[in-house]
Amino acid sequence: MKVHHGQVELQTTGKGTYEITDEVQKVVKQSGLHEGVVTVFVQHTSCSLLMMENAAPAARRDLEKFFDDLVPEDVSYEHDDEGPDDMPAHIRMALTRSSENLPLSRGRIQLGTWQGVFLFEHRRAPHHRRIAVTIVGD
Amino acid sequence: MKVHHGQVELQTTGKGTYEITDEVQKVVKQSGLHEGVVTVFVQHTSCSLLMMENAAPAARRDLEKFFDDLVPEDVSYEHDDEGPDDMPAHIRMALTRSSENLPLSRGRIQLGTWQGVFLFEHRRAPHHRRIAVTIVGD
Amino acid sequence: MKVHHGQVELQTTGKGTYEITDEVQKVVKQSGLHEGVVTVFVQHTSCSLLMMENAAPAARRDLEKFFDDLVPEDVSYEHDDEGPDDMPAHIRMALTRSSENLPLSRGRIQLGTWQGVFLFEHRRAPHHRRIAVTIVGD
Numbered sequence: 547m548k549v550h551h552g553q554v555e556l557q558t559t560g561k562g563t564y565e566i567t568d569e570v571q572k573v574v575k576q577s578g579l580h581e582g583v584v585t586v587f588v589q590h591t592s593c594s595l596l597m598m599e600n601a602a603p604a605a606r607r608d609l610e611k612f613f614d615d616l617v618p619e620d621v622s623y624e625h626d627d628e629g630p631d632d633m634p635a636h637i638r639m640a641l642t643r644s645s646e647n648l649p650l651s652r653g654r655i656q657l658g659t660w661q662g663v664f665l666f667e668h669r670r671a672p673h674h675r676r677i678a679v680t681i682v683g684d
Numbered sequence: 685m686k687v688h689h690g691q692v693e694l695q696t697t698g699k700g701t702y703e704i705t706d707e708v709q710k711v712v713k714q715s716g717l718h719e720g721v722v723t724v725f726v727q728h729t730s731c732s733l734l735m736m737e738n739a740a741p742a743a744r745r746d747l748e749k750f751f752d753d754l755v756p757e758d759v760s761y762e763h764d765d766e767g768p769d770d771m772p773a774h775i776r777m778a779l780t781r782s783s784e785n786l787p788l789s790r791g792r793i794q795l796g797t798w799q800g801v802f803l804f805e806h807r808r809a810p811h812h813r814r815i816a817v818t819i820v821g822d
Numbered sequence: 823m824k825v826h827h828g829q830v831e832l833q834t835t836g837k838g839t840y841e842i843t844d845e846v847q848k849v850v851k852q853s854g855l856h857e858g859v860v861t862v863f864v865q866h867t868s869c870s871l872l873m874m875e876n877a878a879p880a881a882r883r884d885l886e887k888f889f890d891d892l893v894p895e896d897v898s899y900e901h902d903d904e905g906p907d908d909m910p911a912h913i914r915m916a917l918t919r920s921s922e923n924l925p926l927s928r929g930r931i932q933l934g935t936w937q938g939v940f941l942f943e944h945r946r947a948p949h950h951r952r953i954a955v956t957i958v959g960d
Contacts (some may be wrong), residue, residue: 547820547823549857549959550925581687583723583795583818585859589934591875593935595812597728597782599774610779612755616815617888625880633884639886644873645923647723647783649818650687656725656816678882678932680859680925682820682823682958683687685823685958693931709893719825721861735920737912742901746909747916750893784862785921789827794954796865820958821825821871 547684550577554677558667561614561631563596563606566677567662570648571655573679580653582683587645587665589676592635593667600679613638635668644665650683654664685822688715692815696805699752699769701734703817705800708727708786709793711817718791720821725783727814730773732780738800753778759764769800773806790820806812823960824851830953834943837890837907839872839882842953843938846924847931852898857927858959860914863921864887865952868911870918876938889914918942926959934948 552573554566571584588595599605623633646663649656657663665675690711692704708724727735737743762773784801787794795801803813828849830842846862864871875881899909922939925932931938941951 549859551857551925581689583820585822585925587923587925587932589932589937591873591934591937596778597729598778602763602765602816605771605774608761608763609775612775617776623884625878625884627878633706633881636881637885637888640872640874640918641779643781643919647725647785647923649689649723649725649816658729658814661729676934678925682859721958734916735867736916740901740903743909743912747901747902747913750913757919779917781919785863785923787827787861787863787954794863794865796867796952799865799867
């Protein structure tokens with residue numbers, strides 16, 4: 547049994563979903579580990595993780611619209627130091643996920659057929675994002 | 685230290701919560717492992733995981749009603765290939781969980797007194813669901 | 823590779839967010855483990871976990887207000903045995919997290935600069951809360 551620490555880095559270009567499934571799988575391959583668990587962890591509080599349908603872009607657009615409506619920017623928040631998308635970003639992060647754990651078998655993360663791992667960016671401005679990928683296994 | 689991969693399979697009969705605590709514990713028992721962490725992971729994007737009160741069915745009915753109201757089916761979604769419950773299912777999944785990690789000690793998952801592990805089915809039609817259960821431990 | 827089980831105990835004084843980052847780190851230090859994954863798991867169904875901005879208290883007040891508005895207490899719930907905050911507590915728990923997994927490297931949990939681990943208490947009355955902290959690593 548071994549521990550392997552890797553990382554996915556990503557430049558976002560505004561609010562939306564960015565698939566990182568292949569990048570996570572790349573870290574797994576580099577680790578040389580085949581059986582275990584892969585922990586994906588976003589080291590930020592204004593973006594989050596999302597497991598989502600990865601075949602239909604329309605599904606992601608509907609999802610993004612739902613979150614825009616549920617957590618509107620045109621509301622008065624006490625915390626608005628970085629603009630109207632600052633506080634909604636934290637709330638949207640809280641409503642989704644910061645860490646996700648994926649089974650690893652035969653060298654591959656065991657996702658469902660249509661399942662992808664996404665970074666969910668909640669800020670309007672471009673951001674450099676770091677996602678820790680830690681594998682515990684053989 | 686070892687890795688054990690198991691699975692819980694489930695036939696759902698429509699929207700609602702289905703307790704799988706005993707099934708997860710059964711996989712743990714089969715593994716022969718006693719100390720570690722149990723990763724439960726749903727390999728679908730239209731159902732999800734839920735840790736929930738398992739004594740009062742009324743609490744689960746209230747919860748299901750809340751999600752029906754929060755993510756209504758009678759809204760116009762761009763992605764509706766599989767009917768009006770298609771897109772709400774993905775959103776409800778995103779608002780709850782795909783993976784859950786449970787401490788394992790003395791051969792048993794260490795839940796609170798009233799805590800149960802549930803599959804949260806978001807589709808109206810019956811579905812065959814697969815939940816991966818991976819144990820890393822001794 | 824070893825498994826270490828620890829616990830954080832907390833007395834809450836009503837609804838709100840309580841930072842437990844230092845307490846989690848303390849369990850990690852006691853374990854003597856340096857590389858691996860730390861699983862934090864709340865053994866209750868009326869409070870939850872939250873990764874959140876830990877520098878600006880205003881951000882947490884906005885977040886708490888959002889959840890108060892999204893899951894109001896003055897609604898008729900079927901399950902209200904323990905008062906008007908009983909059912910909203912379960913729903914708020916379901917919308918946030920029960921378990922969180924944090925990468926552990928060089929003896930420290932690898933959080934982002936402004937990231938903290940919080941217990942999110944959803945009940946009005948004071949409660950004694952137990953959070954399991956399990957470390958798998960070297």
